[in-house]
Amino acid sequence: VDTTAQPAVHYFEDFSEGRTFASDEIEVSLDDIVRFAREFDPQPFHLDAQAGRASFFGAQVGSGWHTAALTMRLLVESDIAIAGGIVGAGGEIKWPAALLPGDRIHVEIEVIATRPLKSRADMGLITTRTRTVNQSGTAVQELVANLFVPRRDAALGGNAAVGS
């Protein structure tokens, strides 16, 4: 086994509709949920078990923005490994189910479209659907986002003839 091998890095040319990527799983503790909520979403149903039971949710749940932030971490740790990093201009986000203390979550990413960028010849845009899935197989988040991805030929000197 060559332990010096770098993980593959992906350029625009490597992405095509239907290609999938994934991450390992992380566990989210009650303490994680409360700590995030104290700093960013200090509402009683995130901070306190009894308030959670009395709330819309019927239980103490994590902030949707905590799910979103954890999803970003899982994307960074996943095998999508975009050259230059994961850079998005926004997206559409849904939380079909709540994040609960003790949940173990991972991401499943699917490329649903790709297109060259007219405004920047060295880049393309890929549309991804990222499902954040808990230990029961339930999606706690769905995110459709456009990501900027460098072209391999541009990275190798800007000459298309040199590229993939």
Add this chain to the structure above:
Amino acid sequence: VDTTAQPAVHYFEDFSEGRTFASDEIEVSLDDIVRFAREFDPQPFHLDAQAGRASFFGAQVGSGWHTAALTMRLLVESDIAIAGGIVGAGGEIKWPAALLPGDRIHVEIEVIATRPLKSRADMGLITTRTRTVNQSGTAVQELVANLFVPRRDAALGGNAAVGS
């Protein structure tokens, strides 16, 4: 001045298209940006000044998900004060400009639609557009989201005749 006065809490009946709300301003430090990035978006252009300059962004910038999390905090602290809390099922998010160290940001919220919920007679849905604006008046985030809002009549005993 009556210092015991509670801030107004809003029910579905209080929201109408065009009504606006806002928050005070918070300052985001370089340390805040790095701390968030270490936990949730550990990419070089968020963690390091030199890597930032060499990146797509041309500068060390905050994670878009940090902007989103701070926006949630500003929403909670704003005068929208929804009875039962701010509960959304998702939304559409855009980052027209990057969050920079030292930025002072606040939110400006506009109600763009309201509708009763057929599935839950005690609740309505309001659509809000939240702009997160920096000290120069530039939007670093735009979020359009549907929020669940309790009806006042339901809160007062479930009898519409009692309500507003």
